[in-house]
Amino acid sequence: MKVSSLNYQKTLALTLFLILGAKLSTVSAQKVEVIQFDQLNTIITEKDAPIRVINFWATWCAPCIKELPQFEALYEKYKSQNMEVILVSMDFVENLDDKVKKFALKKSLKSKLYLLNETDYNSFIDKIDPTWSGAIPATLIVDSRKNKRIFFEKEFKEGELENSYLNFIK
Amino acid sequence: MKKILSIITIELTMLFMIMVSTAFAPKSSDEGYKVGDTATSFKLKNVDGKFVSPADYKSAKGFIVVFTCNTCPYSKLYESRIDALNLKYADKGYPVLAINSNDPVVQPGDSYDEMVKLAKSSKYSFPYLQDTSQEIAKSYGATKTPHVYVLEKQGADLKVAYIGAIDNNPREAKSADVFYVEDAVNSLLEGKPVKTTTTKAIGCTIKWKQA
Secondary structure, three states: OHHHHHHHHHHHHHHHHHHHHHHHHHHHHOOEEEEOHHHHHHHHHOOOOOEEEEEEEOOOOHHHHHHHHHHHHHHHHHHHHOEEEEEEEOOOHHHHHHHHHHHHHHOOOOOEEEEEOOOOHHHOHHHHOOOOOOOOOEEEEEEOOOOEEEEEOOOOOOOHHHHHHHHHHO | OHHHHHHHHHHHHHHHHHHHHHHHOOOOOOOOOOOOOEEOOOOEEEOOOOEEOHHHOOOOOEEEEEEOOOOOHHHHHHHHHHHHHHHHHOOOOOOEEEEEOOOOOOOHHHOHHHHHHHHHHOOOOOOEEEOOOOHHHHHHOOOEEOEEEEEEEEOOEEEEEEEEOOOOOOOOHHHOOOOHHHHHHHHHHHOOOOOOOEOOOOOEEOOOOOO
16 A cells, blocks of 8 residues: 555656656747847848748737748758748737747747847838838748848748748759 | 630639739739828718718818727727827817728628727727728728828828828837827928828738638
8 A cells, every 4th residue: 555655656746747847848949039120130140040931920910820830830841951930929028928928838839939029110120121011921031141031021821931932942 | 615615614714713803902012102192082981970081171281091990909009199199180280080991801800880889988089980992091002000191281182291100119109209190290280391201000911801
């Protein structure tokens, strides 16, 4: 009786440990770094960086959320080929915990996550792309080695993102 | 013969579909008005059931036309600032005319009934008009909410004097320190040229009818 209760406690402890461990690792994989435009610009213009697919989205933007799985799938498929997907949330910084982190956890987002903490959009929007009207979803693909970038202000329909990416890296 | 006929039918159908899709495609942001253009007038249903037109405002010097809606977080953030603009400038000759162009089928929170409710609960001091056909948003080139057009009356014409955002901080009214719309209207009232005539309106995309 004593032995089995000990075993039970051990199993319980181990299970708790495993659950906690798994939770902690997902949390750390989905941390959201708060950045300002200068830092984002460094990421965009960094020399000899991987090809970067940078998507601007927000938790309140339905078409953004609809197309997010395409970005995750693109990352999974091509991450071994010197590329990374960066999801830049345009949510307000006060919604970091209750909206953005919660959403990232719920959807188990694997791509790199940032929250752009800027309020004066007109001060930076043209620097990302002059054709950007300010609407999201919007996506910038950058290849700093080839000094190439392409900008999309639209929602990618199923399959469109991968095609655009493949066309870009041709 | 049957085969040829069916091919012709398919081609005709496709041609028709192309025509239809072109006819209903929303205008891109390149279209619509630029500063200096003459804007079209309109007559749209207000939340009180009456129709409102710029032509009703005989003594106005111009208008602050705001494309906005019930549902966009940015519109909500600007709600009281839009009201403040009207309170400040209606008597000086530049009343606010707010227009909701979202398709309520796509965005049920923007139905006429919901507009009536919001205008009541928020005690709007300005008309809140429904652009049922979305024609006004399209001809102005409005793409977002909120998206502002400051119009100046020149004779019978409404000249576009400013297009864009209300100020430089959607998130926090008290942290805004550049007031694009106020600066534009102040300049017009003083008879001076508007300094910043165009900015990018930040907000939610207008929800167009699905073709």
